Amino acid sequence: xxxxxxxxxxxxxxxxxxxxxxxxxxxxxxxxxxxxxxxxxxxxxxxxxxxxxxxxxxxxxxxxxxxxxxxxxxxxxxxxxxxxxxxxxxxxxxxxxxxxxxxxxxxxxxxxxxxxxxxxxxxxxxxxxxxxxxxxxxxxxxxxxxxxxxxxxxxxxxxxxxxxxxxxxxxxxxxxxxxxxxxxxxxxxxxxxxxxxxxxxxxxxxxxxxxxxxxxxxxxxxxxxxxxxxxxxxxxxxxxxxxxxxxxxxxxxxxxxxxxxxxxxxxxxxxxxxxxxxxxxxxxxxxxxxxxxxxxxxxxxxxxxxxxxxxxxxxxxxxxxxxxxxxxxxxxxxxxxxxxxxxxxxx
Numbered sequence: 001x002x003x004x005x006x007x008x009x010x011x012x013x014x015x016x017x018x019x020x021x022x023x024x025x026x027x028x029x030x031x032x033x034x035x036x037x038x039x040x041x042x043x044x045x046x047x048x049x050x051x052x053x054x055x056x057x058x059x060x061x062x063x064x065x066x067x068x069x070x071x072x073x074x075x076x077x078x079x080x081x082x083x084x085x086x087x088x089x090x091x092x093x094x095x096x097x098x099x100x101x102x103x104x105x106x107x108x109x110x111x112x113x114x115x116x117x118x119x120x121x122x123x124x125x126x127x128x129x130x131x132x133x134x135x136x137x138x139x140x141x142x143x144x145x146x147x148x149x150x151x152x153x154x155x156x157x158x159x160x161x162x163x164x165x166x167x168x169x170x171x172x173x174x175x176x177x178x179x180x181x182x183x184x185x186x187x188x189x190x191x192x193x194x195x196x197x198x199x200x201x202x203x204x205x206x207x208x209x210x211x212x213x214x215x216x217x218x219x220x221x222x223x224x225x226x227x228x229x230x231x232x233x234x235x236x237x238x239x240x241x242x243x244x245x246x247x248x249x250x251x252x253x254x255x256x257x258x259x260x261x262x263x264x265x266x267x268x269x270x271x272x273x274x275x276x277x278x279x280x281x282x283x284x285x286x287x288x289x290x291x292x293x294x295x296x297x298x299x300x301x302x303x304x305x306x307x308x309x310x311x312x313x314x315x316x317x318x319x320x321x322x323x324x325x326x327x328x329x330x331x332x333x334x335x336x337x338x339x340x341x342x343x344x345x346x347x
Contacts, residue, residue, distance in 0.1 A: 025061045025062050026059045026060065026061050026062075027060065027061070027062050027096065027097050027198065027199075027231060028059070028060040028083075028094075028095070028096055028097075028199060028231060029058075029059050029060075029093070029094075029095040030056055030057055030058050030059075030079075030083070030092070030093075030094055030095075031057055031092050031093040031094075031095065032055055032056075032057055032091065032092040032093075033053055033055070033056045033057070033079070033082065033089055033091070033092035033093070033094065034051070034053060034054055034055060034089065034090045034091035034092050035052045035053035035075075035078050035079070035082050035087050035089055035090055036049040036050065036051050036052065036054075036090040037049065037050040037052060039305065048305050048306070049305070050304050050305055051255050051304045051305075051307065052075050052078035052255055052304060053075045053078050053079050053082065053255050054075075054254075054255040054256050054304075054307075055092075055256055056075075056079060056092075056252075056255075056256065056257050057092075057257070058250055058257065058260065060199075060231050060233065061231065062198075062229060062231055063225075063226075063229050063230070063231065064231055064232070064247050064248070065222075065225055065231075065232040065233075065234060065245060065246045065247055066232070066233055066234065066246055066247065066248045066249070066250060067234045067235075067236060067242040067245065067246035067248070067249045067250070068080075068233065068234070068235050068236075068250050068252060069235075069236055069237060069238075069239055069242060069249060069250070069251055069252070069278065070237060070251060070252035070253055070278075071237055071253075071278075071301065072237065073301055073304075074252040074253055074254060074255065074301065075252055075254075075255040075256075075304075076203075076235045076237075076252055077203060077235065078255075079235075079252075080201055080203050080233065080235050082094060083116075083201060083233065084113070084116060084118060084201060085101050085104065085109050085112060085113065088102065088103075089102050096112060096115075096199070097198075099112075110143075110144075114140075114144050114195050114197075115195070115197050115198045115199065116197050116198070116199045116200075116201060117192030117193055117195070117197035117199070117200040117201070117230075118192055118200075118201050118203075119185075119188055119189055119192050119200065119201070119202040119203065119205045119221075120188055120203060120205075121203050121204040121205065121207055121208060122208055123176075123181065123184035123185040123187070123188045123208070124176055124177075124181075124184055126188050127176045127184065127187065127188065127191075128176075129175065129176055129177060130175075131175070131176075132172065132173050132174060132175050133160075133171050133172055133173070133174050133175075133176075133179075133187055134153070134156060134172040134173065136176075136187065136191060137156040137159065137160070137187070137190060137191055137194055138152045138153075138156060139191075140191060140194050140195055141155060141156075141194060141195070144195060155194060156168075156172070156194070157169065157172075159190045159193050159194050160172075160190055162190070162193065162224065162227075163186040163187075163189050163190045163193070163220060163224075164186065164220065165183065165186050165187070165190065171183075171187075181208065181209055181210070181213065182209060182210075182213040182216065182217065185205065185206075185209060185213075185217055186217070186220070188205075189205075189217075189220065189221065189224070193224060193228070196228070197230070198230065198231065199230065199231045199232075199233070200221075200224075200225070200230050200231070200232045200233070201232075201233045201235070202221060202232065202233070202234050202235065203235045204235055204236050204237070204238075205217060205221065205234075206218060206236075206241065207236070207237075207238065214241065218241060218244065218245050221234075221245070222245060234246055238282075239267070239278055239279060239282045240282050242263070242267075243263055243267050246263055247262060247263065248260065248261065248262050248263065249261065249262075249263055249266040249267075251266070251272065251274065251275045251278065253274050253301070253312060253313055254301055254302050254304065254307055254312035254313070255304055255307075255312075256312065256342070257342070258272050258274060258275070258313070258341065258342045258343070259271060259272040259274075259275045259339075259340065259341045259342070259343075260339070260340045260341075261338060261339035261340065262338060262339075265336065265338070265339045266339075267279065269336075269339075271335055271339065271341040271343060271345075271346060272313075272341050272342070272343050273297070273313065273317050273318060273319050273343070273345075274297070274313050274316075274317075277295075277296055277297045280295060280296060281296055295318075297313075297316040297317065297318065298316060299315060299316045302315065308326070309326065309327055310324070310325050310326045310327045310328050310329060310330075311325045311326075311329065311330050311342070311343070311344065314326045319345060321344050321345070324344050325344050328344075330342045330343055330344045330347075333346040333347065
C-alpha cells in the first residue's frame, strides 16, 4: 500500500512539475481578444463596427515559432498590430511575461516595445529613404538611451554580421535604394534584432522577395530564433513556407481562429473545411498540378461589419449542416490531442 501511494505521489509531483514548466515557459498570452474599429457616418454618427479580431485566444512559449495563416482580410495584421500595442484591445487581454499591456502608459509601452522586434512586409517602405544603414540601425538604440556612439557602432556592426551582411563596414554608409530586396530585408531584420528582443513578430517577411531569396531569409530567421531563444510569430498566407519554419499553426478566418495544431496535424490532417481549402490552394512544385482541377470554396470572405450568424465559413462551406452551422457559433473541439478546431463536424 505504501509503495502504491509513493508511486502515485511521484506521478502527481511529475505532473505538477510539467504543468509548472509549461506555465513558466509561456511568456505571451492572448486571452479572448477583440479588436473592433468604430465606423462613423458624416464624421460623427455611429454606423457600426469592423470586427477585425473577434475572440482570439492562444499562448506562445519561449523558444517557439508559431504561424498565423489565413487569406487577406482575415485579421492577421490587426492581431499583430495589437500585440505590438499599436492597436488598443476593445476586449480581452494581451499578457507579456505576466504584465497586461492593454493600458500601459507611454513609458511602459516603450519598455515593452524594446523587447519586441518587428519585421515588416515591405522592406523598402519600412526604411526612411533619407537615412543610411548606420543611422537606421542606430535609431532604436538612441531612442532607448544608448548614448555612447562607440557602443552604438559596435552593436550595429555585430547585428549586421549576424544577418550575414559582411563586411559590415561597407554597408554602413549605403542608403536603402542602393541595396537589393534581400539585403533590404536583412537590414529590417537587423533593426528588429538590435535591442536583443525576446519576441519577434514577422508580418509576411518573404512575400515580396524572389523564391530563391525567400529560403535564405527563412533560414536566417530560424537561425536567429535558435541563437537568441526567441519566441517568433510568423504571419503569412502562404502555407508552403510555414511547414519549414513553425512548430504550430493557427488558422484564421473572418477575425477568428478556427483551427490550431502542430505542423504535422494541420498539414497532413486538416480538420476544418477552410484549412483544407487553403492547403488545396497551395502551389507545391508538382507536375501533376497541370492536369488536376483543385476544389476551392466559392464566394468571398464575409463582411466583418455584419458577419453571418453561426459559423462564419458556412456560406462557402461544402459540408454545411443546415440548421446548425448557420445558426450557432461552434465551440472549440479537440478531435485529437493538441489539435483544436471550431467546427460542428466534430461535436
